[in-house]
Amino acid sequence: MKKSLLVCLFLQLPAAAWATAPAAPKPAASRPSGVVSDAERYARRCQSQSAHRIGRPQGTMLWGTRRDWNTEKLAPERSSVLVSADLAPLRQAVDGVKALRLEGGHLVAACGPDAGVATGGVVGTVLQGTSSDGKPVEVAICGAEPSPEDPGMVFYRIEAWNAVAQEWENPCVALDRVPDPRALAVSGVWDGSGAHQEAPGKLTFACENGAITKCITWGYKPWARRDGKPLADLHQACTRMARADYCGNGQNHTHQNTVIDLYDRFGLVERGEWDPAKASFEAAWAPDGATCLARTRDGRAMETILQECPNRFQTGAAVELGAGERCTVRRADVSPEAALLRNLTYAAPNR
Structure with missing residues (x-):
């Protein structure tokens, strides 16, 4: 109890202009075949990968995310590997952080019913997300970069667990103008028809090359x-x-x-x-x-x-x-x- 309280107090210190996920040991080069264990999956979050998968966006995107993890598959326009994420419970978090909450254009971490922390407590967390077909997908927050024009608006570097490749990957589609896209945390969810609904406890990670974030900027x-x-x-x-x-x-x-x-x-x-x-x-x-x-x-x-x-x-x-x-x-x-x-x-x- 005393340890968690100290951690929460420490996390309430002002965050730096940008933050990155806490260092995690690199996994061994070889790994067992089949599904990756929870411990290994979390240890490998937010680490740069040796190769980048190629996205092939078709037309103008709403979320700015990939339609399918299989880049060779011709998926419908209304498909997305990530359409929403839950603020609680967290799949993985810094010690003492129990949940996240959205305040305007940025996330804060909560250590208790009334305690809040700055950006530093958000980075490194893993949220439970959902794809457009209703399947669960984990989302890791790997970095937080406040907008120079509005420090209250924070761009997040995120990765989602690709169960097909058994790797953490950026779910945002890269384009020439924004080759390494980040995401904004926006309240509510958008469905395949483009309609927005407020959903308590849920948010949308809207990527830079999608219409949701473009309209904000x-x-x-x-x-x-x-x-x-x-x-x-x-x-x-x-x-x-x-x-x-x-x-x-x-x-x-x-x-x-x-x-x-x-x-x-x-x-x-x-x-x-x-x-x-x-x-x-x-x-x-x-x-x-x-x-x-x-x-x-x-x-x-x-x-x-x-x-x-x-x-x-x-x-x-x-x-x-x-x-x-x-x-x-x-x-x-x-x-x-x-x-x-x-x-x-x-x-x-x-x-």
Whole structure:
């Protein structure tokens, strides 16, 4: 009891600008065949691997995670090796730490009902996670790096246990722009349709190359407030917009690295001057998808969207939103003017 109390008090000291997992002895080069034991699995967490598996992302991602541990497998777009993690109970932790809790954009560790610790108590823990097919997957927090722009927002270096390869691996998909992606800890979970739900005791590790984290770095932090109102709906609308999820069903209609410009009606991100010869108005957005469309981002015929989600949109008279923004298709049940976000796309307009 006395030992645990001392450890907890020590962990409450201010954390450094970044932290790494506590050193663990390297496992022996040879290991028995079959399933790795619990002791060996935890001893091997957060250690760099000799080889990196190649990710092949298809289209724009929501979570930014791999669809399947088998990189040669053509997995569905709505699949992910990691969609959520439990804050308690912990699978493995620093002595004295009983659970984690999420405070805004960062995690803190708890040694008791009312005790909290800083970043240093978080690194080295192993959480119980879940994949999109409901299978359990363990997640290790290997490092914590506060954002230079907002120290209250922390990027975590995570690894998940790949039961197929029997190795700890970064579940985040690496891309050229972010070859070693980290993750943000975000409250709640997103399902395959792209819908967000608050789930007590659960969080999402959203990787840097996914829409959830991109929208946060663009200025829509779901835990923040503007004029007393939470930004959660703005963030959710942004995740739909980032993936061109017009129907609000989790299906993207874009290509990787397509350049877009976004702005909202609250002044958090304002629309700048734009050249109609280079960019064109695309759509207005609500948390459950587009409220009206002027064109598709990937150039497919508008008819394909109408067929994908029948009875959702209606055609007819054009909807003038002002400032040169004009929709040709609109939601039947939502006013286009009530949208939270709008965007332009820097790509060849649909002909």
